[in-house]
Amino acid sequence: MWRWRGMVDYAQSNIVERAYQLARSGTCAGIEDVRRRLITEGYGNVTAHLSAAPALRRTLSNLCLQAQGRPARPPPPGRRLQSGAP
DSSP states (O other): OOOOOOHHHHHHHTHHHHHHHHHHHTOOSSHHHHHHHHHHTTOSSHHHHHHTOHHHHHHHHHHHHHHTTOOOOOOOTTOOOOOSOO
16 A cells, blocks of 8 residues: 655654754754754654764764864763774
8 A cells, every 4th residue: 555755754754864954054052952943843753863862962962063163072981982993
């Protein structure tokens, strides 16, 4: 049976992609601005998507800072950035 994928379904599948776009745009000061914009744009389960992934929140926060010309925050103590080397 064929089923039409409405705009809401499309939006749900692209919430993380849109969060990255917003973070890189320079219009969001931080993760809370990204969250508010996603909700305003009609994305659902925004809090669940962002709360379930601390690394995603950290990355989005750093992208917001960098897009505004501010330095990114270092990773928390005890965490290392992954390099290409084993």
